[in-house]
Amino acid sequence: MVAVAGLPYPIMVAPGAIERLADVVRAVGDRNRVVVLTDVTVGRLYGHRVDRLLQAFGARVISMEMDEQRKTRETWANLTDVLLEQQFGRDTTIVALGGGVVGDIVGFVAATYMRGVPVVQVPTTLLAMVDASVGGKTGVDTPAGKNLVGAFHQPSAVVIDPLLLETLPPEHIRAGFAEILKHGIVADEEYFERASAFANAWSALRFAELTPLIERSVEIKADIVSRDERESGVRKVLNFGHTIGHAIEAATNYRTLHGEAVAMGLVTEARMAERIGIASGGTSSRIERVCRAVGLPTAMPAIPADTLIGFTRSDKKARGGRVEYALPTRIGQMAGADRGWGIPVDDTTVREALSV
Amino acid sequence: MVAVAGLPYPIMVAPGAIERLADVVRAVGDRNRVVVLTDVTVGRLYGHRVDRLLQAFGARVISMEMDEQRKTRETWANLTDVLLEQQFGRDTTIVALGGGVVGDIVGFVAATYMRGVPVVQVPTTLLAMVDASVGGKTGVDTPAGKNLVGAFHQPSAVVIDPLLLETLPPEHIRAGFAEILKHGIVADEEYFERASAFANAWSALRFAELTPLIERSVEIKADIVSRDERESGVRKVLNFGHTIGHAIEAATNYRTLHGEAVAMGLVTEARMAERIGIASGGTSSRIERVCRAVGLPTAMPAIPADTLIGFTRSDKKARGGRVEYALPTRIGQMAGADRGWGIPVDDTTVREALSV
Numbered sequence: 048m049v050a051v052a053g054l055p056y057p058i059m060v061a062p063g064a065i066e067r068l069a070d071v072v073r074a075v076g077d078r079n080r081v082v083v084l085t086d087v088t089v090g091r092l093y094g095h096r097v098d099r100l101l102q103a104f105g106a107r108v109i110s111m112e113m114d115e116q117r118k119t120r121e122t123w124a125n126l127t128d129v130l131l132e133q134q135f136g137r138d139t140t141i142v143a144l145g146g147g148v149v150g151d152i153v154g155f156v157a158a159t160y161m162r163g164v165p166v167v168q169v170p171t172t173l174l175a176m177v178d179a180s181v182g183g184k185t186g187v188d189t190p191a192g193k194n195l196v197g198a199f200h201q202p203s204a205v206v207i208d209p210l211l212l213e214t215l216p217p218e219h220i221r222a223g224f225a226e227i228l229k230h231g232i233v234a235d236e237e238y239f240e241r242a243s244a245f246a247n248a249w250s251a252l253r254f255a256e257l258t259p260l261i262e263r264s265v266e267i268k269a270d271i272v273s274r275d276e277r278e279s280g281v282r283k284v285l286n287f288g289h290t291i292g293h294a295i296e297a298a299t300n301y302r303t304l305h306g307e308a309v310a311m312g313l314v315t316e317a318r319m320a321e322r323i324g325i326a327s328g329g330t331s332s333r334i335e336r337v338c339r340a341v342g343l344p345t346a347m348p349a350i351p352a353d354t355l356i357g358f359t360r361s362d363k364k365a366r367g368g369r370v371e372y373a374l375p376t377r378i379g380q381m382a383g384a385d386r387g388w389g390i391p392v393d394d395t396t397v398r399e400a401l402s403v
Numbered sequence: 404m405v406a407v408a409g410l411p412y413p414i415m416v417a418p419g420a421i422e423r424l425a426d427v428v429r430a431v432g433d434r435n436r437v438v439v440l441t442d443v444t445v446g447r448l449y450g451h452r453v454d455r456l457l458q459a460f461g462a463r464v465i466s467m468e469m470d471e472q473r474k475t476r477e478t479w480a481n482l483t484d485v486l487l488e489q490q491f492g493r494d495t496t497i498v499a500l501g502g503g504v505v506g507d508i509v510g511f512v513a514a515t516y517m518r519g520v521p522v523v524q525v526p527t528t529l530l531a532m533v534d535a536s537v538g539g540k541t542g543v544d545t546p547a548g549k550n551l552v553g554a555f556h557q558p559s560a561v562v563i564d565p566l567l568l569e570t571l572p573p574e575h576i577r578a579g580f581a582e583i584l585k586h587g588i589v590a591d592e593e594y595f596e597r598a599s600a601f602a603n604a605w606s607a608l609r610f611a612e613l614t615p616l617i618e619r620s621v622e623i624k625a626d627i628v629s630r631d632e633r634e635s636g637v638r639k640v641l642n643f644g645h646t647i648g649h650a651i652e653a654a655t656n657y658r659t660l661h662g663e664a665v666a667m668g669l670v671t672e673a674r675m676a677e678r679i680g681i682a683s684g685g686t687s688s689r690i691e692r693v694c695r696a697v698g699l700p701t702a703m704p705a706i707p708a709d710t711l712i713g714f715t716r717s718d719k720k721a722r723g724g725r726v727e728y729a730l731p732t733r734i735g736q737m738a739g740a741d742r743g744w745g746i747p748v749d750d751t752t753v754r755e756a757l758s759v
Binding site for chain 1: 476487516517518541545547633716
């Protein structure tokens with residue numbers, strides 16, 4: 048159990064944690080009806096097991112096609128309508144079983160179903176375990192960009208079982224490392240080093256061994272979000288790598304894995320921070336080295352800089368049309384504590400950082 | 404200014420209050436971009452004036468067809484897309500100008516736009532002034548029922564100007580009285596009497612004279628919702644009249660005015676309360692008398708009881724498939740303080756109360 052002062056919900060991180068799902072769900076509301084929403088792939092892999100684990104609740108497992116291309120208002124509406132057809136009321140606990148996309152969509156369903164019902168997040172990808180499942184950000188994409196519609200809806204509990212990673216394709220493990228590295232960069236140099244060591248040897252690791260990394264990432268994330276639930280201040284540091292990352296995802300029509308786009312974002316934005324004299328020299332190359340070791344891409348795909356810059360402007364983080372970045376001063380520390388953690392960067396600098 | 408302890412946002416009630424809209428908007432966020440969302444009718448009546456009042460912000464007034472039939476996820480998505488096209492960012496204050504439908508839809512747009520931006524509610528109907536604009540309930544209907552998708556999103560401020568009622572059709576003034584009467588029934592017998600006196604003379608009144616009634620209604624509503632923001636307890640009393648009321652609206656495909664449906668609901672549900680021995684005799688006939696005096700319908704439309712009962716089951720207030728009602732013990736007091744304010748009522752009783 049990760050204990051973070053100020054975080055009002057339990058986060059369980061342990062190999063085999065999923066076996067205790069029924070206890071967690073009971074603690075959320077013991078008279079509630081329970082429904083598990085998952086995507087088709089995860090449903091095929093874990094649907095039966097979760098069904099059995101929640102048998103006492105007469106829980107139903109509902110699978111639907113959910114992926115980055117289908118992270119839309121339509122999917123959200125379809126899931127909602129299925130719950131309505133099956134007459135789920137306000138006394139419903141929703142279990143979101145899957146990766147980040149499932150957590151975001153299903154979290155948004157829970158946030159808006161009859162004005163909000165509890166959700167238990169059960170992430171099945173490394174990315175979702177270390178990042179998306181904690182903090183209450185939910186939402187879907189629109190044609191104009193990523194996560195532009197959504198809500199803050201804190202989970203009632205998070206159950207993280209690293210053994211579920213055994214069925215995850217290797218590129219998704221890699222993608223999860225991007226957020227792990229980000230957590231080290233924004234808050235904890237020692238952790239960045241520890242993750243780097245794993246990164247160098249990661250092909251050999253067994254999944255239970257990721258537990259301490261996941262725990263530390265969840266701690267860092269939970270600590271930051273508990274201090275700033277609505278992202279009006281310090282939570283913005285978690286956007287490091289994500290302004291460029293989101294632009295890459297949008298420009299490639301969401302065919303780039305989120306973690307891969309973030310890796311390119313981490314390197315590019317660190318480079319920007321160096322160029323404007325905020326970050327100490329070598330920061331970006333150190334990040335780049337570790338990303339390479341994990342097998343994460345660091346070179347930008349062939350997208351015109353102006354296309355990417357265009358997408359950054361429609362980013363939620365744009366204020367009055369001006370894009371602000373969360374940037375590091377060095378590995379382990381972010382800049383801008385005195386100015387709301389947002390650093391404006393001119394287009395020329397962005398263009399230079401992109402064209403290296 | 405209505406001052407309610409525990410309510411974290413200002414509610415201004417005064418003839419001419421709208422002239423101070425710019426000050427209110429500035430207090431919400433003085434560097435924010437401002438956009439006014441309204442329906443076509445209200446936009447035609449007040450769009451220019453509000454545009455002028457908010458000139459200093461370069462505010463845009465955007466009108467869209469919004470009515471009970473169009474209180475849908477599609478309208479919500481369309482409004483969102485218009486804001487995205489015009490590149491409104493997270494630093495946006497939305498002004499919801501209109502009746503209850505506009506407040507609900509635009510409130511939900513604000514609740515979910517980039518995971519939530521501030522909204523200032525400027526109600527233009529009596530119903531919205533005394534009820535919908537306060538308390539943070541936002542949402543849209545789905546084919547399965549009313550307000551089934553939405554969020555709790557407290558307004559940052561509410562500006563109530565009774566002079567705006569001058570352009571409201573008389574049947575909408577009548578409809579607003581249904582909620583005024585409800586507030587008296589759930590919390591304040593003296594206020595119920597005072598409203599009844601107005602009701603008897605209402606055709607002669609001038610709109611500024613409604614100010615003290617609106618103030619008291621807002622006080623009652625705000626006091627209750629500030630004690631129970633998420634409707635887990637006492638806030639349920641405000642659902643009095645609404646379980647049957649919503650069923651009538653759904654069964655008539657939302658062609659009945661909300662206030663008219665609620666009036667029928669108040670009378671029918673009070674009758675149920677008498678039948679099961681919770682309310683003192685004469686409660687329902689006293690409510691019926693006042694509704695008639697205002698010109699509100701009290702006789703049920705020709706809808707089969709089982710159809711209505713079917714709709715009550717898909718109501719959000721159904722728990723585990725069982726419908727619970729908020730019911731009065733007498734004018735001024737609600738039942739069920741010791742059991743979460745929800746009273747289960749068997750179908751036979753509902754049928755009897757409907758068939759009087």
